[in-house]
Amino acid sequence: MPEILTAPLTVSFPFTRSLGPVQSAFLTGLRERTVLGVRTRDGRILVPPVEYDPVTAEEIRDLAEVAPTGTVTTWAWNPAPRPGQPLRTPFAWVLVRLDGADTALLHVLDAPGPHAVRTGMRVRIRWAPERTGAITDIGCFEPYDPHEDDGGDGGDGGDGPRTPAPHHGTFDDPVTGIVAPARLDYTYTPGRAQSRHLAALAGRRITGERCPSCSKVHVPPRGACPTCGVAATEQVEVGPRGTVTTFCIVNIKAKGAGIEVPYVYAHIALDGADLALHGRIGGIPYDEVRMGLRVEPVWTADGRHPDHYRPTGEPDAAYDTYKELL
Amino acid sequence: MKPGGAGGARRTAPRDVAIVAFARSDHRGAAEGLSETEMLLPVLHAALEQAGLAPGEADFTCSGSSDYLAGRPFSFTQTLDGVGAWPPVAESHVEADGAWALFEAWVKILTGRADTALVYAHGKPSAGPLRDVLTRQLDPYYVAPLWPDSVSLAALQAQALIDAGHTDEEALAVLARRGGDDAPAGEYVVRPLRAGDCPAVTDGAAAVVLAAADTARRMCARPAWIRGIDHRIEAQALGLRDLTDSPSTRLAAERAGAFRAPVDTAELHAPFTSQEVVLRRALRLDDTVAVNPSGGAHAADPVMATGLIRLGEAAARIHRGASDRALAHATSGPCLQHNLVAVLEGETEGETKGEAR
Numbered sequence: 001m002p003e004i005l006t007a008p009l010t011v012s013f014p015f016t017r018s019l020g021p022v023q024s025a026f027l028t029g030l031r032e033r034t035v036l037g038v039r040t041r042d043g044r045i046l047v048p049p050v051e052y053d054p055v056t057a058e059e060i061r062d063l064a065e066v067a068p069t070g071t072v073t074t075w076a077w078n079p080a081p082r083p084g085q086p087l088r089t090p091f092a093w094v095l096v097r098l099d100g101a102d103t104a105l106l107h108v109l110d111a112p113g114p115h116a117v118r119t120g121m122r123v124r125i126r127w128a129p130e131r132t133g134a135i136t137d138i139g140c141f142e143p144y145d146p147h148e149d150d151g152g153d154g155g156d157g158g159d160g161p162r163t164p165a166p167h168h169g170t171f172d173d174p175v176t177g178i179v180a181p182a183r184l185d186y187t188y189t190p191g192r193a194q195s196r197h198l199a200a201l202a203g204r205r206i207t208g209e210r211c212p213s214c215s216k217v218h219v220p221p222r223g224a225c226p227t228c229g230v231a232a233t234e235q236v237e238v239g240p241r242g243t244v245t246t247f248c249i250v251n252i253k254a255k256g257a258g259i260e261v262p263y264v265y266a267h268i269a270l271d272g273a274d275l276a277l278h279g280r281i282g283g284i285p286y287d288e289v290r291m292g293l294r295v296e297p298v299w300t301a302d303g304r305h306p307d308h309y310r311p312t313g314e315p316d317a318a319y320d321t322y323k324e325l326l
Numbered sequence: 327m328k329p330g331g332a333g334g335a336r337r338t339a340p341r342d343v344a345i346v347a348f349a350r351s352d353h354r355g356a357a358e359g360l361s362e363t364e365m366l367l368p369v370l371h372a373a374l375e376q377a378g379l380a381p382g383e384a385d386f387t388c389s390g391s392s393d394y395l396a397g398r399p400f401s402f403t404q405t406l407d408g409v410g411a412w413p414p415v416a417e418s419h420v421e422a423d424g425a426w427a428l429f430e431a432w433v434k435i436l437t438g439r440a441d442t443a444l445v446y447a448h449g450k451p452s453a454g455p456l457r458d459v460l461t462r463q464l465d466p467y468y469v470a471p472l473w474p475d476s477v478s479l480a481a482l483q484a485q486a487l488i489d490a491g492h493t494d495e496e497a498l499a500v501l502a503r504r505g506g507d508d509a510p511a512g513e514y515v516v517r518p519l520r521a522g523d524c525p526a527v528t529d530g531a532a533a534v535v536l537a538a539a540d541t542a543r544r545m546c547a548r549p550a551w552i553r554g555i556d557h558r559i560e561a562q563a564l565g566l567r568d569l570t571d572s573p574s575t576r577l578a579a580e581r582a583g584a585f586r587a588p589v590d591t592a593e594l595h596a597p598f599t600s601q602e603v604v605l606r607r608a609l610r611l612d613d614t615v616a617v618n619p620s621g622g623a624h625a626a627d628p629v630m631a632t633g634l635i636r637l638g639e640a641a642a643r644i645h646r647g648a649s650d651r652a653l654a655h656a657t658s659g660p661c662l663q664h665n666l667v668a669v670l671e672g673e674t675e676g677e678t679k680g681e682a683r
């Protein structure tokens with residue numbers, strides 16, 4: 001049993017998303033340190049605001065400004081921040097109902113420890129120093145004691161109203177979209193069948209696996225026969241020579257590929273295999289490649305797969321010998 | 327595919343459909359070195375063998391899995407090698423827990439498009455950072471940019487339950503130990519949830535076979551008849567929901583007929599101990615009901631197969647004669663956002679086909 005192969009697999013996307021009018025007003029508002037909610041048909045103020053009424057599904061557009069202060073409705077202490085989370089030091093996740101809002105917003109609270117957090121505590125927004133029109137423009141929440149507040153603004157701790165005030169929702173240079181980068185790091189495991197195949201390739205042998213039910217040899221092996229739905233475990237060495245069953249001429253250079261066009265990409269039935277694999281044909285002018293051409297793999301010094309296949313010089317294979325493999 | 331039943335759009339009495347076979351994998355943690363197909367094959371074969379079906383013989387095949395767990399697009403297509411998909415079979419896939427694949431297959435049989443269906447699900451959460459992977463299902467504008475992981479969101483729900491007086495950390499620890507081990511509740515992962523409150527996430531797979539009426543009776547001595555299934559979803563924004571309750575579960579249970587008669591068994595898809603508290607209340611389960619006799623989602627959570635396993639375990643209990651009427655629940659999304667409830671029954675002695683409904 002060869003070693004089980006694994007490989008790092010990173011999936012990384014900058015998701016680009018457009019915003020509806022309510023989302024745009026809300027996120028642009030955050031950039032301007034203004035928190036907007038949306039009024040539902042039954043008179044509730046939703047923060048964060050949505051485009052459609054969650055009860056009636058109708059479009060809702062009436063915006064209202066709420067306060068940057070609020071009350072924690074539930075919390076959870078995270079002792080070990082994970083990548084991408086807003087704070088690098090231990091923090092509390094919080095749902096905060098901002099003053100004037102009827103629903104709670106999910107964010108984080110910067111606090112010295114779980115002893116300093118409780119449901120019902122008063123908090124206020126700490127704005128991110130650089131704001132772009134994103135939920136992370138709220139850097140985090142922080143504990144807020146109105147009696148210690150030195151703002152002299154009547155104790156509401158900020159520049160927003162305590163009762164929701166209608167708001168036009170229009171700003172200069174509104175945000176119309178967000179780019180949300182996402183990266184996840186996986187470990188890919190190709191499985192036992194593929195691991196055996198790749199281990200053999202490292203020794204420049206091409207192997208397939210025979211189905212115990214229909215006897216077909218699949219190359220590369222997939223762990224199961226797709227026709228019979230049973231595990232295929234008998235290893236069979238195939239090739240190295242094979243027959244071109246069909247091909248195409250590639251005329252457009254792939255980005256970053258070092259191969260000159262035109263070149264031929266072909267399906268190749270290796271001797272002993274019941275499934276054609278594909279590879280590039282070299283060592284022959286592109287316009288001389290033909291069905292039935294006999295070829296063999298060409299390995300390069302550090303390649304884990306054949307670099308390409310070249311003619312063997314044998315007479316072409318008769319159509320009947322490979323017609324089932326087309 | 328069979329024709330869509332006689333009469334086209336004409337309404338006919340719904341057919342009786344049953345779960346007749348169930349198999350699941352028994353991994354603990356990572357399925358070392360196995361591809362999804364290799365992990366799935368023994369499970370598929372066990373379920374098909376119970377039902378007396380050959381690979382490719384079921385009228386309909388439906389699977390549930392998530393590309394985000396595998397980290398590869400269209401990862402489920404690979405597993406079709408395991409079902410004998412050539413020549414082509416009638417097949418479908420849901421990017422969700424396999425319980426929702428079962429729902430699709432059930433509808434397919436109800437509408438007369440199939441008499442038998444193979445339903446399977448698989449997940450290899452060991453391939454990636456599951457807590458972070460699951461953040462990608464959240465609201466991409468207001469929530470996902472904060473990367474709130476699955477344990478943190480469950481912990482917010484647990485604290486809300488504690489604040490409401492529905493549970494406390496001691497009561498959760500009792501639920502955490504019910505799996506039989508005496509393991510201490512452990513350190514806080516995200517307070518108030520400790521290691522013991524979190525599910526034993528594992529790679530795994532499951533398969534069930536559904537069959538209609540007389541076909542089901544031929545395949546299984548005591549079929550688990552599906553009396554109803556319904557699924558309901560709540561608002562996306564966590565702050566819009568009452569996290570201490572699960573109105574979607576209750577509504578799905580009502581629509582599935584769960585409250586028409588008492589159940590003796592309930593298999594609940596509650597990965598976190600605190601979520602079992604929510605579900606027990608929403609489903610009005612008292613001490614007369616055997617809750618999660620299989621160990622539940624908390625004891626083994628092969629993500630994307632966990633919900634299907636609840637349906638399979640409930641059915642298997644009926645097959646064995648250990649239950650006459652069972653409820654099975656599956657969930658999806660953060661903090662029990664989307665919930666499916668099925669009601670399964672075994673026929674009691676003397677009951678005939680005509681009386682079964």
Ligand SMILES: [Zn+2]
Nearest residue numbers: 211214225228
């Ligand atoms: Zn075969």
